[in-house]
Ligand code: ADP
């Protein structure tokens with residue numbers, strides 16, 4: 225007996241769905257891309273329970289005819305290409321004709337659609353690839369598609385979904401990738417009746433600000449520099465972050481021909497342009513848009529179409545690197561240009577780079593420039609190192625003597641006379657030699673211990689702000705902030721939600737002094753994000769670490785003798801003081817023997 229047979233469509237579609245539709249976010253991506261391909265100018269996305277029970281996309285695009293809407297859900301059904309040659313001249317987001325077939329195989333779908341030329345619209349209901357009914361109906365021009373109970377018939381897939389807040393974050397990430405490159409389209413994203421994003425039509429720069437918050441003092445969007453280059457091979461335009469806004473969790477986006485792409489090789493080109501300008505572990509944010517002849521790229525490597533192959537990758541690498549360098553160079557030479565003025569967007573004088581000259585970029589550029597190296601200031605108005613207000617004063621010169629961490633027994637004279645070296649180290653004579661202490665790390669270690677204690681006791685000293693500060697956040701950071709709010713309150717940050725995109729900061733920990741709270745709060749969000757959203761237990765530690773790091777005295781700050789001896793006393797009173805809480809060396813002792821060695825000749 226022969227045993228091979230063709231699989232029924234419904235099963236084949238379910239298998240194919242595994243590749244295209246992994247989670248609600250991929251469903252949204254496919255539906256919104258269809259709306260864009262249909263020429264929509266307004267796209268609304270509604271989700272319930274992070275897309276588990278409902279994903280709805282409403283557009284004002286060209287709609288479908290009664291026959292087309294049925295065809296649309298067949299496998300390999302597309303209006304976008306008709307032969308293999310078209311694959312090399314793609315101008316649409318979709319072309320594989322498999323998204324709708326995949327979605328209807330694993331969900332309950334209904335769609336209402338009407339074309340401008342039709343009197344009536346068409347309603348179609350499909351349940352796991354099976355058409356339930358189709359009828360004519362009244363409808364506005366455009367398409368309104370609802371995907372209910374995703375993976376209702378594939379329990380294994382459903383189980384594989386993450387908690388709602390994670391899926392919602394995935395949706396936002398996917399959404400950003402689309403909206404950032406389509407500022408000519410208005411978008412809204414509503415989750416369980418709450419408007420997460422409401423994005424009117426604007427410029428590319430405005431869209432970036434709508435998504436990530438606008439020009440706050442410490443927000444990376446305030447530090448974006450425009451870049452643009454046009455060559456025969458490729459046009460590249462976009463915005464790159466000034467080095468001093470680099471962070472541990474930067475926003476990095478590449479788009480090619482209006483499509484988001486990952487490209488580790490080009491990412492390297494951008495980072496190379498920043499060489500010598502970034503503090504360790506910090507990376508710049510960037511939004512870079514490539515325009516290239518469709519035939520010189522291959523989008524069809526993977527169903528999700530985020531891996532893209534370029535015909536001429538090495539040359540583009542060079543062009544990209546030179547263009548980023550030039551923008552950064554321009555910014556150093558002429559820092560007064562106001563890049564925020566919307567008029568300048570993508571409108572600066574163009575630079576045309578001749579690819580044959582790329583090997584010798586001729587711009588003025590100081591490779592040693594490092595905005596993080598602060599100048600040593602000689603004026604010292606620094607009266608007292610900020611200290612977390614404490615319940616009980618830490619007393620503990622005595623502790624010093626039974627400190628197990630140091631091998632040699634360390635004794636300090638009652639009246640120490642510390643010296644500051646290079647705006648960075650505190651030197652003090654101890655009986656065994658010369659003790660050197662890193663001022664920033666020492667202060668951070670002291671503050672960390674005090675902050676942790678405050679968080680445990682829940683009695684932080686708060687400072688009411690006369691004029692509340694506004695903290696604008698991206699939608700995903702809004703979600704995260706909501707989860708952190710209680711912990712931050714324990715610490716002294718009193719936050720009040722102003723809108724779907726902003727908090728008012730009413731009070732701050734007294735420790736923060738006159739510093740703007742935005743930087744610290746943004747750093748806390750970044751630290752928590754990095755730790756992992758599920759590692760809730762670690763959050764307090766990350767918050768305390770960030771707070772301590774942000775408020776500890778900076779390098780380059782001149783310290784008075786009194787400040788230094790006070791800091792040393794507080795440091796040595798801690799149970800562990802030779803390392804920072806994140807394991808960096810706080811102090812070292814140059815022993816007498818080591819000193820002697822230096823004087824042997
Ligand atoms: P693809 O986008 O790769 O062509 P899809 O399965 O996503 O494949 O969609 C199939 C077809 O259905 C599209 O080619 C298009 O003609 C039609 N279609 C899908 N969504 C819409 C929409 N929102 N508005 C108009 N037409 C649509």
Ligand code: MG
Nearest residue numbers: 254258318323
């Ligand atoms: Mg599609």
